[in-house]
Amino acid sequence: MLDTITTTLTREQIVVAYTEMLSPDRVLTDEQTLKENSVDRYYKVENVFGTYSLPLPAAVVKPVSKEEVAKILVFANEHRINVVPKTGGSATEGGLETVVENSIVVDGSLMNQILEINTTDMLATVQCGVGLEQLEDELRKIGFTTGHSPQSKPLAQFGGLVATRSIGQFSTLYGGIEDMLVGVETVFPNGEICRIKNVPRRAAGPDIRHLVLGNEGALNYITEVSVKIFRHYPQNNKFYGYLLDDINTGIEILRQVVTAGYRPSVARLYDQEDGLYHFKHFSDGRCVLIFVAEGPKGIADATGNAIEEIVATFPRPTASTVL
Incomplete structure (x- = not known):
């Protein structure tokens, strides 16, 4: 969140400052918690083998309000403490990792109302x-x-x-x-709390939601x-699955369904390798094409009928299923 200039504070000073700011039970410093918060990918080698290569954060701090978030960020900004934001921790692309020493992880999971x-x-x-x-x-x-x-x-x-x-x-x-x-409501490093109003679109200037x-x-x-x-109309859902001999056929079916103006909720195509991985009990080395049509009954029926009609124009799609 902040630049990577090294803070002049020690780990101990950072922990003491945030413990005084928050309750001690919301400033976590045990080694295993710090290790788990230095990486963000499940089944990554660090978590599997317990070998951690990145710097451990000084602490994981857990605010319970926007005002506490503002205090945390103001202090971090003033003292050049690197901040790693976190909520559910399900990221898989390295966004929760940092090479900066003595960072803090700001975990918003207690703000759960x-x-x-x-x-x-x-x-x-x-x-x-x-x-x-x-x-x-x-x-x-x-x-x-x-x-x-x-x-x-x-x-x-x-x-x-x-x-x-x-x-x-x-x-x-x-x-x-x-x-x-x-x-969206968001807090900036200087502690300013900004609320972007609940309006469907903006016609004056850029849509600042896209900065967030x-x-x-x-x-x-x-x-x-x-x-x-x-x-939600689960009673109207229609599920379709097809086995195809080549991926190009699946791509063309997808293209025709979408460009005809239909919007299935699920439109997924798996190549032979993915088909074996996800559907090895029936894919038999072929591509797998899946659609789900949902919504009000008339829309779900129209979408489902269009999928069936388009697929029927192609040679040899097999194992069609409608549930």
Whole structure:
């Protein structure tokens, strides 16, 4: 988040300062916690074999409010302490790793309140540490969904989803997180708290949400997020699977479905190697093409019928299944 100028404070001074600022139980310094917070990829060699090659942070600090985040960042900014933002810890691309000594990890997972579910404006507002699955479970109870389902869904939290510009399995229909984000609250290194209003779009100047989206915490720390929600119609879902002899056929089927104007929620194509990895019990070395049509019954039926009609124009797609 900050530049990489080395802080003049010792590890001990950093820990003492943040312990005085927060409660001692929210400034973590035990060696195993520090090791686990020096890497971000599950099953990475460091975690598997217990050999850690990057500098361990001085502490993992866990704020419970935007005001505490502001205090943490102001102190870090004044003393040139490198900051690594974190929520669910499901990142797999090195965003939670640093070569800078005596960094701090700011873990927002305790900011975990669902603040509002508004089914009139079709918005949900949550703190950064709310889990995607946590919100999704609450929405499903009342017939709604976020429409967001990355592979990290059981672990991911909303601060990280926005900071990493997350995308999910249902993005053909619902879009990525950048299409779902409506408003966001963020804290800058100088402690300034900024709230980008919940409005659907902006016509005056650049959309400043895109300064927050995908910046991996390099510019600010996300504390609150407002996202679109959608009605959920699981009773209308249609599932299609096809085995294909070559990947080019699958690409052309996908192209025709999407360019015809249909939006299945899932449109995924696996080549022979991926097919064997994910579907070895039936793929038999062939490509696997999967569609899911969902939404109101008329839309799901129309999308499903179009998929079947387009696929039928190609030679030898096999093992079609509709559930």
